[in-house]
Amino acid sequence: MKKLTQADLIILPNIKENLFYSKLLVKEVIRELLNNNDIQIINGKITDDMVKIRISFPTDLEIGEVIIRLKKESSKAIYEKMPGLSGEVFWTDDSYLLPVNIIKKENMNESKAGLAPAKCLVTGGAGFIGSNLVDELIKLGHEVVIMDDLSSGKREYLNPTAKFYEADICDADKVEEIFSKEKFDFVFHLAAQIDVRVSVARPQYETKINVLGGLNILESCLKHKVEKFIFISTGGAIYGGEENLPANENYPTYPLSPYGINKLAFEKYLNFYHKTFGQKYITLRLANVYGPRQFKGGEGAVVAVFCDWAVNDHRLKIYGDGLQTRDFVYVGDVAEAAIKAMASDYIGELNIGTMVETNLLEIIEAIEGSINKLVDTEHYPEKVGEQRRSVLDNRRAKEILSWQPKVALEDGIKKTIEWTKSQVK
Numbered sequence: 001m002k003k004l005t006q007a008d009l010i011i012l013p014n015i016k017e018n019l020f021y022s023k024l025l026v027k028e029v030i031r032e033l034l035n036n037n038d039i040q041i042i043n044g045k046i047t048d049d050m051v052k053i054r055i056s057f058p059t060d061l062e063i064g065e066v067i068i069r070l071k072k073e074s075s076k077a078i079y080e081k082m083p084g085l086s087g088e089v090f091w092t093d094d095s096y097l098l099p100v101n102i103i104k105k106e107n108m109n110e111s112k113a114g115l116a117p118a119k120c121l122v123t124g125g126a127g128f129i130g131s132n133l134v135d136e137l138i139k140l141g142h143e144v145v146i147m148d149d150l151s152s153g154k155r156e157y158l159n160p161t162a163k164f165y166e167a168d169i170c171d172a173d174k175v176e177e178i179f180s181k182e183k184f185d186f187v188f189h190l191a192a193q194i195d196v197r198v199s200v201a202r203p204q205y206e207t208k209i210n211v212l213g214g215l216n217i218l219e220s221c222l223k224h225k226v227e228k229f230i231f232i233s234t235g236g237a238i239y240g241g242e243e244n245l246p247a248n249e250n251y252p253t254y255p256l257s258p259y260g261i262n263k264l265a266f267e268k269y270l271n272f273y274h275k276t277f278g279q280k281y282i283t284l285r286l287a288n289v290y291g292p293r294q295f296k297g298g299e300g301a302v303v304a305v306f307c308d309w310a311v312n313d314h315r316l317k318i319y320g321d322g323l324q325t326r327d328f329v330y331v332g333d334v335a336e337a338a339i340k341a342m343a344s345d346y347i348g349e350l351n352i353g354t355m356v357e358t359n360l361l362e363i364i365e366a367i368e369g370s371i372n373k374l375v376d377t378e379h380y381p382e383k384v385g386e387q388r389r390s391v392l393d394n395r396r397a398k399e400i401l402s403w404q405p406k407v408a409l410e411d412g413i414k415k416t417i418e419w420t421k422s423q424v425k
Contacts, residue, residue, distance in 0.1 A: 118227075118342065119143045119183065123169055123217060124190035125162065126153025128294045129232060129286075133188060133335040134159045140339065145182050147175075152194060152295055169213035179220035186342055187221050189214060190232045194295065199259035210262040211269070218273055228280045230341050231270060235285035235351050235392045236326065238264045245357075246327075246393035249285070249349045256387075267349065274347055282341040284334075287353030287392045291331030291412060292419035303328060303363060303413065307420045310367050310375050318360060320382030325357035327391040330407035330415075340401040353392030354405045366410050370417040 120137055124130040125146030130153065137144050144162040147169065158164055163182075167174045169191045192210050193199065199206040214231075221229050239247040240254025255261045273279040290303035309316050329352060337352045368374055398404050407415075 117141045117143065118185040121145050121147060121184045121187045122190065123147045124153060124192060126150055126155065126157050127190060129289060129331055129334060130190040131157035131293055132291065132331045133338055134162055136335045136339060138162060147178060148191065157293055169216055170208060172216045175216045175220050179224045183224065185227050186230065187217065187226050188230045188338060189217055196257045196259045199257050203258040206258045207262055211265055214266045215269060218269065222273065222277055222279050228282065228342065229270065230338055231266065231281060231283045233263045233267055233283050233285045234260065235287050235353060236390050242387065242389045245389060246355050246391040248393040249351055249396055280347060282344060282346060283349040284337060284341065284352045285349055286334060287327035287329045289331050289334050290328055291416055302360065303416060306363060306367055307416050310371055311417065311420045311424060315376040315378050316364060317380055318377055319380045322361040323359045324386065325359045325389045325391065327353040327356065328358050328409060329353050329405055330412035333405040333407055337397060337401060337403045340403050344401055346400045350397040350400060351392040351394050352397055353394050355391065355394045357389065357391045358409060366413045367417065369410065370414045
């Protein structure tokens with residue numbers, strides 16, 4: 001791994017010319033320039049007075065003055081006034097050329113991934129996805145605080161390096177107390193009621209946790225100026241159609257359970273808080289996540305259930321013909337996407353999946369390959385109202401986050417089987 005250092009790339013105001021620049025264009029051009037030079041953008045901000053971007057790069061890379069070319073635009077995009085830039089501004093018939101100095105900052109603390117260490121809250125950090133995310137954040141050098149009421153999460157999943165608050169997100173006073181004390185940079189919100197069956201049986205209970213509890217977290221983020229709110233949502237439970245798949249972020253939403261309804265409702269609240277109060281956020285709409293520590297009663301937990309039955313020599317129950325498809329994404333890939341979201345300027349929703357449809361019979365074949373034996377199966381009538389096909393279009397996440405799923409299904413199921421075996425008493 002290359003040793004990384006960090007620097008600030010700063011464009012300061014110098015009122016010589018009243019030029020109009022698209023903020024998005026500035027960021028896109030700088031991002032392209034830096035990526036081409038083995039440099040990563042960590043974070044940054046653009047105001048009416050200044051562009052400031054924190055970057056990381058290999059220490060052996062020689063960096064001096066660079067030239068950024070900004071093409072003149074004639075589109076109807078929203079522009080922000082940026083009056084001139086430091087140094088001289090050169091222009092040609094179709095572009096402005098901006099000389100910018102990149103100054104190396106020595107002895108700056110840094111995470112192993114080049115991302116400046118941050119203080120992160122992970123709600124639901126004792127759960128399946130949350131605990132895996134916490135582990136990865138800590139590996140990268142971030143300071144992590146967990147808030148979890150252990151209603152579905154497990155104490156043994158808690159990373160000992162993280163600070164832990166056993167707290168309910170529905171307790172607004174406790175939430176505010178924690179935020180006042182800790183001062184977070186980023187919040188990953190995963191705490192939720194995750195059992196779809198419970199949401200159907202107790203919709204008011206579901207709404208109290210997944211909407212009102214989430215709003216307690218969001219209100220404290222706004223009050224304490226949290227840099228970004230990263231919300232772990234669902235793709236499978238809010239996209240209802242089965243035509244024109246894979247489903248992209250603009251696909252019609254038609255949630256069939258209070259669980260999906262409330263996930264979508266909270267997404268709408270995030271958009272409202274951003275437009276009204278300026279709170280930055282990214283929503284990650286997940287496909288069917290699987291892997292170690294999965295709760296067998298959670299959303300889309302068929303892999304966890306099948307692995308448990310196979311390891312314990314139980315007959316696998318298949319409802320219908322087993323050809324119904326889902327998009328299965330490994331939990332480690334999901335954690336990586338969430339971490340990459342920290343450094344992105346994107347606001348909105350991103351699908352996190354593999355863009356591959358896998359049916360239940362193929363899942364069983366992969367399990368059989370991992371345990372080196374055939375399993376017994378038993379077919380039952382198809383569940384009424386069950387979605388036949390589901391797969392997410394992940395191309396926007398690949399482009400925005402420079403992310404892609406890395407763990408093949410066979411490898412992920414093998415890891416899940418190994419973990420399941422380790423849990424057998």
